[in-house]
Amino acid sequence: MRNKIEKDVRRYLVKIYGIVQGVGFRPYVYKKAKEYQIQGWVENTGGAVGIDCTGFKDNIKHFLLDIIKKPPSLSKIEKVECTDMTEKLLFNNNDINRGGFEIKQSSEEQNKVRFVSPDVSVCSKCLEDIKKKNTSRYRYAFTNCTECGPRYSIIKGLPYDRPRTVMENFHMCEDCQKEYDNPLNRRFHAQPNCCEKCGPTLLLLDNKGEQVECNDIIEETIKLLMDGKILAIKGIGGFHLVCDGKNEKTVLLLRARKHRRDKPLALMAKDINTIKEFCYVSEKEEEVLTSSKRPIVLLKKKCEFLLPYALAAKQKKLGVMLPYTPLHHLLFNEKLNLLxxxxxxxxxxxIEYKNEEALKHLGKAADFFLVNNRDIYIPIDDSVVKVIDEEEIVSRRARGYTPYNLKVDTKLQIIALGGEQKNSICVSKNGYSYLSQYLGDLKEFECYENFKYVLKHFIKLFNINPDVIVHDIHPSYLSTQFAISLKGRKIAVQHHHAHMVSCMAEHSIDDIVIGIIFDGTGFGLDGAVWGGEFFIGNREFFKRAGHLEYVNIQGGDKAVKEPWRCAASYLYSLNYKPSEIIQDVAKESIEVVLQALNSDFNCFLSSSIGRLFDAVASLIGIRNYISYDGQAAIELENIIDKEIEESYPWNVEEREGIFHLQYKGIIEGILKDVKEKELASKISAKFHNSLAEASCYLVCRVRENEGINKVVLSGGVFENEYLLKKIYINLRKKGFQVFFNKQIPINDGGISFGQLNAASAIIKKGR
Incomplete structure (x- = not known):
């Protein structure tokens, strides 16, 4: 009998890597162990979960299959290691069913691979809890469980246990501790577990920092919002500036105080039906809106738009999200359904994330502050996504989407420091890369300081001891200068090559491709500002197959903020008189620019499609000055008449093996239409169509020469959905395989990911 039992019994040591901490994985394993009469233990170990399991052969089989094939909904298994330990059984085989299963204290083992769960929106069960009267979680703003709540923003280190989070200062009350210790409770080992008796608390302050006396803080907050006040409200990743989304006077006041003249404002709606009152929502868009990530989703406005125009002037889309914390849900009522x-x-x-700093910096913007005493360890903005052809496209990776991990073809530890604007960082270890959240424009001192803070945190969190540091080739970027200050091997990657590789790595492409990289600014190998590029290459190398014809643009950084300077520069290059064409700009200012162009003072050669968009927007009277990045191009796209199929004359010349996309015919066609008072919507459509047609023609010429059939599209200009789809569809019709960024931002938020993968390929080739 003993021999038969021994033959039927198995013991395995299993290690599961992925997003398996902070998502209820250990409690799930515990319950499955009880279900299948398994002995042993489960523990968090570094960034993984370790399981020692012993039981009858069939039970072990079903136990492991359930865990691997049907894990908790928020988990993501990347890798499983299983070691047969049957020769070292720890119990009396004649009495197998007496053994127990336990959740052990986390170990400090430094694992091969580490993963961190993103922050997760409040689940339906916790929402039910905050509606239950006479309980410690009734209307409690910090209710959470293993299926929801803050994760990345509160984690100080791994393994993920309460002492390694900002919750270490809150000691669970007796009831919460019982939940935490009970394997049958959904708050079993929920690290942020708390209630009104033992957890974080809300505090309502005026903008001088004085406490507002009231009977009910949430009701008082709602009253203030309905009275037209602006509040700074602390959320999972930082503060939001909040006001009634239907009160135009307050919306305009918020714009003035925030110094945000034109850029669209994000909205939070009470529920999906509220969103459908003012925006079209497809099935996929609803799926993304209601997902556990709860991003801002860019949605098309309905024609009968009844909300304040100031929310998103000159835009056809609104950025809208649904509530993702208990507090957000509590802020809405029947009358207040849009914020x-x-x-x-x-x-x-x-984004501000510390109470004292928020009071200091937002005191002139907000009338009141709704704060709490739960710290935020890592500040993080809301993510921004859109849906194109029923696919989710991520424009800004942040809350709910970060850290983002993908396999990388290197075991080296690499840190990639991204670009200057829309910065992100990316690190790698043991075959995985980890992409950070959006970090902003490093030219702002506070953004630069935050960049260094997040980098330090990533190095600690993922236990990185870098072999290689990767940076942009632009010598003046702060990320480049910071890289140079660090010890270790450095690899510089050209900006647009990083864009191209970001798309290739996302889609697991290793072949040689044609890259169409349309961008605003990127330092070229010849010292010019590139941005209208046609490359041939792979992850390791590239060569220029073509580009938008150079133009000499005057004004340095001013040219980006003042599109009329781009228009003047293009006109000057074609021997037109800018002062006779550009409207609403002082002739004296134009004359100064012309004199500077004559003497080549503060000018730069540019092949940037972004600057071409700026020039066109100015020429047709859309925008001479911008108040946010890409504004002129965004507004130019928003006026397109999609019924127009015409285009302007364009030309592609080949000189010394490089194709040059000529802008002369396009600009002259636009000037002719402007003179004939053609509608700006038609001019915009013809301009976009011209660019798409010329690009596809140029790529076909490259295929004729090189025999390459794969094309990748990347760069910030491809945030322009019309241009992206036009080029994508046209190339597909011509038999190309076409790829563009989807989960990795197509803008500069994806640069660090591209840099890291380019460096990996360069190292692999021995360069």
Whole structure:
């Protein structure tokens, strides 16, 4: 009998890597062990979960299959290691069913691979809890469980246990401790577990920092919002500036105080039906809106738009999200169902996340502050996504989407420091890369400081001891200068090559491809500003197959903020008189630019499609000055008449093996239409169509020469959905395989990911 039992019994040591901490994985394993009469233990170990399991052969089989094939909904298994330990059984085989299973204390083992759960929106069960009267979680703003709540924003280190989070200062009451210790409770080992008796508390302050006396803080907050006040409200990743989204006077006041003249404001709606009152929502868009990530989703406005125009002037889309914390849900009622929920910062600065700093920096923007005493360890903005052809496209990776991990073809430890604007960082270890959240424009001192803070945190969190540091080739970028200050091997990657590789790595492409990289600014190998590029290459190398014809643009950084300077530069290059064409700009200012162009003072050669968009927007009277990045191009796209199929004359010349996309015919066609008072919507359509047609023609010429059939599209200009789809569809019709960024931002938020993968390929080739 003993021999038969021994033959039927198995023992395995299993290690599961992925997003398996902070998602209820250990409690799930515990319950499955009880179900299948398994002995042993489960523990968090570094960034993984370790399981020692012993039981009858069939029970072990079903136990492991359930765990691997049907894990908790928020988990993501990346890798499983299983070691047969049957020769070292720890119990008396004649009495197998007496053994127990336990959740052990986390170990400090430094694992091969580490993963961190993103922050997760409040689940339906916790929402039910906050509606139950006479309980310690009734209307409690910090209710959470293993299926929801803060994760990445509160984690100080791994393994993920309460002492390694900002919750270490809150000691669970007797009831919460019982939940935490009970394997049958959904708050079993929920690290942020708390209630009104033992957890974080809300505090309502005026903008001088004085406490507002009231009977019910949430009801008082709602009253203030309905009275037209602006509040700074602390959320999971930082503060939001909040006001009634239907009160136009308050919306305009918020814009003035935040110094956000034109850029669209994000909205939070009470529920999906509220959103459907003013926006079209497809099935996929609803799926993304209601997912556990709860991003801001860019949605098309309905024609009969009844909300304040100031929310998103000159835009056809609104950025809208649904509530993702218990507090957000509690802020809405029957009359208040739409809130402006914009990042709590003064434009250009990082999001505020500390109470004292928020009072200091947002005191002139907000009338009142709804704060709490739960710290935020890592500040993080809301993510921004859109849906194209029923696919989710991520424009800004942040809350709910970060850290983002993908396999990388290197075991080296690499840190990639990204670009200057829309910065992100990316690190790698043991075959995985980890992409950070959006970090903003490093030219802002506070953003630069936050960049260094997040980098330090990533190095600690993922236990990185870098072998290689990767940076942009632009010598003046702060990320480049910071890289140079560090010890270790450095690899510089050209900006647009990083864009191309970001798309290739996302789609697991290793072949040689044609890259169409349309961008605003990127330092070229010849010292010019590139941005209208056609490359041939792979992850390791590239060569220029073509580009938008160079133009000499005057004004340095001013040219980006003042599109009329781009228009003047293009006109000058074609021997037109800018002062006779550009409207609403002082002739004296134009004359100064012309004199500077004559003497080549403060000018730069540019092949940037972004600057071409700026020039066109100015020429047709859309925008001479911008108040946020890409504004002129965004507004130019928003006026397109999609019924127009015409285009302007364009030409592609080949010189010394490089194709040059000529802008002369396009600009002259636009000037002719402007003179004939053609509608701006038609001019915009013809311009976009011309660019798409010329690009596809150029790529076909490259295929004729090189025999390459794969094309990748990347770069910030491809945030332009019309241009992206036009080029994508046209190339597909011509038999190309076409790829563009989807989960990795197509803008500069994806640069660090591209840099890291380019460096990996360069190292692999021995360069």
């Amino acid at each position: 402006v929920m914009t990042s709590g910062n003064i434009s250009g600065m990082p």
